Amino acid sequence: AQKITQTQPGMFVQEKEAVTLDCTYDTSDPSYGLFWYKQPSSGEMIFLIYQGSYDQQNATEGRYSLNFQKARKSANLVISASQLGDSAMYFCAMREGRTNAGKSTFGDGTTLTVKP
């Protein structure tokens, strides 16, 4: 079974609007971390936001927020006030356990296109 599922291969959003990118995960480990990365066409993976399984509040970083619903095992990324520069591929990732050598499992990604 896939550990990280991103069901939206591609998404479009109008500039200045908000967009939600979906991510669901599967784990039996009570301790895990969830990450979102942005990969523009240049190829570099840019870390956006982190949510720990024990965190009580949803993570936020500027225009990025993570809608963490633990019971549903979902960790959707919300981008507010979209900008043209947000057009990129976005990956959700999960690391299980406290001593998993830091390895993360990545989803298949969602390509976001921001329209002017």
Added chain:
Amino acid sequence: GAVVSQHPSWVICKSGTSVKIECRSLDFQATTMFWYRQFPKQSLMLMATSNEGSKATYEQGVEKDKFLINHASLTLSTLTVTSAHPEDSSFYICSALMTSGMADTQYFGPGTRLTVL
């Protein structure tokens, strides 16, 4: 912020030659680095975990004699693609792990695009 560099950013080589790719953490020490391979429009595939001062741990299906990894210092890991063939053409990305308990975060290099003719 945490910066990871990769060199070269792109390389074209002839079939049968070896290519070395460097990954450096510029402003932090990383005992663990990772090497990924990515095909166009696809996710990252973890190839191996590079541990400073010890042998790398390879993922299933990755030939360790084909993809040599050396993590000689806390800021440098190298991936050498030996006897490269056209099927090795890909985008190779490294990441360095900044440790902070469960919030350990991978910071990625800009990637190396390898083309084998």
